[in-house]
Amino acid sequence: MAELTSPRSERMAVLKPRVYAWVQDYGVYAAVLALLLFNVLFTPYFLDASNFRTQLVQVTPIVIVSLGMALVIGTQGIDLSVGSIMSLAAAVVVLYLGYGWLPALIVALVGGAVAGAAGGALVAYVGVQPIVATLALLVGVRGLANVFVPQLVEFRSAGLIALGSSSVAGIPIIVLIAGALTLLMMFVVRRTTFGRQVVAIGGNRTASELSGLPVKRVLLSVYVISGLLAALAGVLATARLQAADPTSLGLFIELSAITAVVVGGTPLTGGRIRVLSTVMGALLMQLLAATLIKHNLPQSWTQIVQAGIILAAVYATRERGTR
């Protein structure tokens, strides 16, 4: 076929992968910047501090959950159970509030870790496909949460309410927590043996096994971390709502988290984890929805535009993969 390609198409052939690579690497940052710029110019009161704060607080649970999701997807897995683990954490935290909010928080986190370990054990040791293992948890764990707390329960723990609504230097605590976790996750992925092993296993599991990596243990840990983060997101969301709502808390958040990861340019085929871009992906989706609503476009528009962005992100990743 070589004789059929003209110089122009040859140049395109060289250029195209680079463009896709750029889009995959920086597209999400560019999109967030562009959207911010648009809002500064055309949206009244956009730069208002309270508006900003609302946006950030709303996106926080998704950010925290998507940090764990990015780790799981980096191993070529997926975790559908995060939303249900959030609801389990909400149920557990109100059940144990009597012992004080901190012990209750810890029990909720342990619950999330145990649920994550169940999924991780199925994936790593039994060999169940991640999508199936965590789908089972998605169904079962929410059921369990509903058994513990069948309907919405309000609470009056001052400590927990403060966790959800107070600020430090004008920044909500839960946003600070999400920020700190993002930094921590960046450190784990880039600088720890564990993080490098996660990426290697996602990139080539057979090679990792032959290289003596503790593949099963790493896989298990990844799901435990995802469960832990989901439980924390569940507690924080509950604290902000000032009520535990296991029936609807975290519904469909697994989809938002996967979207954030994908839009951030982390390939679903594993072997690569982009932490900051994942957070940007979550912010992009949030900002997009807010922008369209502010400009009085119906909800359906938001969904269509979001779908377009997901397709664009997946396309850029795919093009790069087939290079």
Added chain:
Amino acid sequence: MEPVLEAKGISKRFPGVLALDGVSLALHPGEVHALVGENGAGKSTLIKVFTGVYHPDGGELLHQGRPAVFGTPMDAQHAGISTIYQEVNLVPMMSVARNLLLGREPRGRFGVIDAGAMYEEAGRVLAGYGVETDVRRPLRDLGIGAQQMVALARAVSVDARVVIMDEPTSSLEPREVGTLFGVIRRLRDSGIAVMYVSHRLDELYQVCDRVTVLRDGRLAHTGQLAELERLQLISLMLGRDLGEVRGSGMTKFSRDRHLAAGTSVDQQAEPVVEARGLTRRHVLDGVDVSVRPGEVVGLGGLLGAGRTETAKAIVGAMPIDGGQVIVGGLPLRGGSTKAAIRAGVSLLPEDRKAEGIIPTLSVRENIALAALPSLGTAGVVSDTKIDRVVEIFMRRLRIKAASPNQLVSELSGGNQQKVLLARWLAVRPKVLLLDEPTRGIDVGAKAEVQALIDELAAEGLGVLLISSDLEELVEGADRILVLREGAVVGELSGDDVTEERIMATIAEQADG
């Protein structure tokens, strides 16, 4: 007699490789035709051209004398070409009878399947293939051998004129092999052309009439099998001429190691690794291997003889039914590569892409991978330590990359192989098992890798070298173990380490 299926000058190109280069082969009715060749010879590509999976880029396919184009595997089947793969492709949950007669079930009134008639017919057909079973039971209850018979019976009963069998005996018991041969002879006598692909020479000589040898995508030989001695057949497959006289070799081993006096091998030294009686059903049959410090032990044999499997069993990457591996006097516990690596035994796998490199990571990270736990403190990796190790090995192995941070998947095959060698050297092994270390890499890199093996052995590393390149094996190894059908059939050392002796050992009849 006119061939039922004929390939004329078939070529097939894949990106970067010419898999078939003008190959011609004619299958006549009533013959059993062996197709042999080593890895990458083009056997499976040719089969896929015959069965409509691939479309040739050049050449012509003739079916009963007329040009034929098989657009899909279905077209080939309709033309009467059936293939029996190693993995049986039937429906395991359905009854044996349904599998056998699927789509052709006897119908009763109103088009309803006549179950009674179906079971009766299925039982009758299968009895002819030596399968006595309750045909009502699901297929998966049968042994693999019996399942293969069902597949074969099905293939033949859908009016096959050509039956292609790809390694049909690889999971059969000897008794089942006997039955299969009986069936093949019957097929032949009824005028069906059988193409038989196998690495087991004994079987070829038992059942095949003619043979076609492929090598590197080209036709190496075709003719009557009975007129071809085993030794000739092997030399055709391996591409080494019998009695070929060469002066100094083409490899970069400093000398013919086995001939050099006073190599670094101390014959009295304790072996660094010793495998005793490695056994795995259908794969390995009591293999003993030992490697001393500074010694290069070669594993010879044809494809499928159990060389790769021996290496994998030693490092615990393949479960075994029996036998043990002793490293430094202590038995290695339970099938994990991690334990083997910790004890100082590492494997450079044969399939660089699937089992070696992590394509999404950089050169630097690929080199550091196995040594990661030792290149950091408390689980946090140390960039300085990694950089030092990476720099040492990139320089020593002359790895050509734009920078250590370049993606490993962007390097040439030879440089990828050096990256993998660096990965292993970084964990300071006592023994390296090298499975085809120079396959598919360019001449320059090949020479460098060979020189490196020499150098490492001189420093006291034990090496187990697996290579299909006989010259590399002969010049690189101090001692050679020859494998055939999962067992060690000969050990060559000193003056016996020659290509001729290796081929002769492979050719010896099993059971004398």
